[in-house]
Amino acid sequence: MAKKREINVQNIPIAVVDHNNSDYISITDMIKAxxxxxxxxxxxxxxxxxxxxxxxxxxxxxxxxxxEFDVIKSHAGLNSFKISVKEWAAKTNAIGLxxxxGRYGGTYAHKDIAFEFGSWISPAFKLYLIKEFQRLKEIESNTHQLEWNFRRSLAATNYRIQTDAIKEKLIPWGDTPQKSDVYIYAEEADLVNLALFGLxxxxxxxxxxxxASGHKxxxxxxxxxxxxxxxxxxxxxxxxxRQGVGKKERYEMMREAAIDQLASLQKYLAAPSTIESPNKKKMSELLQAKK
Structure with missing residues (x-):
């Protein structure tokens, strides 16, 4: 499980964790209500x-x-019927509970199931639970969007640094037509794209x-x-x-650097990416090439 987050529902702190890229809510905490x-x-x-x-x-x-589920269902509701969460998961291969x-211990339920569990506590509690959970997701979404915007701006700034280097070393400004400038810029930008995204x-x-039709x-x-x-x-x-390194050598060094840096980020930055990217398959292939 990833790092625990927390929401407060009717003055009860309730843990929320990420499990298999889904949000799971502590029903051990919820039952206190x-x-x-x-x-x-x-x-x-x-x-x-x-x-x-x-x-x-x-x-x-x-x-x-x-x-196994049919067997359990046939006994459910009887006075003699009793089952724990661990037994339920072991017998049916269930993933919802x-x-x-240990740390962050207790019983957790996928958010869909946690909301249903909230109804068992009380209709009011369920509504407050949904409201606070949505508030948490909005805060997280805004935070990640700000982070992404910052990274995008930083990349754009560094692109300007790169184009300055191109102007200084690759383009003879007195002799090259304007249309050729654009071609060289695009070529260098795509060199980075190829090294990182494979496209x-x-x-x-x-x-x-x-x-792409949406101007992305x-x-x-x-x-x-x-x-x-x-x-x-x-x-x-x-x-x-600026050092005069050839294009082929620069591509190979950038590709090696991309593989190493992506592997490091994947290892040390536990938080999953929050923006679904169609580039993920290519990024995965890039990392596999290192292994």
Whole structure:
């Protein structure tokens, strides 16, 4: 599980964690809002609960064990029926409920199931839970968007540094027509694109025409990790241009740097990328090439 976040619902702190790229909410925390001596197992005994969980798993879990589920459902609601979260997960291969020990321990439910669990506590609690969860996601979305905008601006600034190096070392300004300047700039920009994304800007537009039709570019669709590396590559390229390093050598060095830096970011920056990028497949292939 990734680092815990927290929301406050009717003065009760409730943990939210990322598990398999989905938000899971602590129903161990949530049950504190229900008056009386109740446990998650009491909710699991209910036949309606079991049927709801079965439907959710059938939609979201291709490895769900329907045979065991049918056995459990046939006993649900009986006075003798009792099952724990761990037993439920072990018998049915369920993924919607997880029981964790140690740090951030307790029972967590996928947000869809947690909202349903909120109804068992009270309709009001469920509504407040949804409201606070949405507030958390809005805050996270705004934070990540600001971060992405900053990285994009940084990359744009470094692109200017790179074009200054091109003007200084690659373009004979007194002799070269204006149309040739544009060609050389694009060629150098695509050298960086190829090293990082494995595609030129034109190839990207041809591969993702629907996205490109919305006036998006290959760099607009990069995630924050890619933009960090992009910024670094443009700086390196500017330095190597001034040093007179040839294009083939610069491409090979940038590609090696991109692979190393992406691998480092993937290892040390645990937070997943928040912007879905059509470049991800190419980035994955780039990392695989290193192995």
């Amino acid at each position: 229900k008056k009386g001596n109740f446990f998650v197992e009491h909710w699991l005994r209910n036949r309606n609960t079991v049927e709801f969980l079965g439907i959710w798993e059938s939609i979201n879990n291709p490895n769900f064990n329907y045979v 997880i029981a964790k020990a 030129t800007a034109k190839q990207w537009k041809e591969q993702y025409p629907e996205i 570019t290959i760099r607009d669709c990069a995630d924050t990790h890619s933009l960090i590396v992009l910024s670094n590559l443009e700086n390196l390229n500017a330095v190597w241009i």
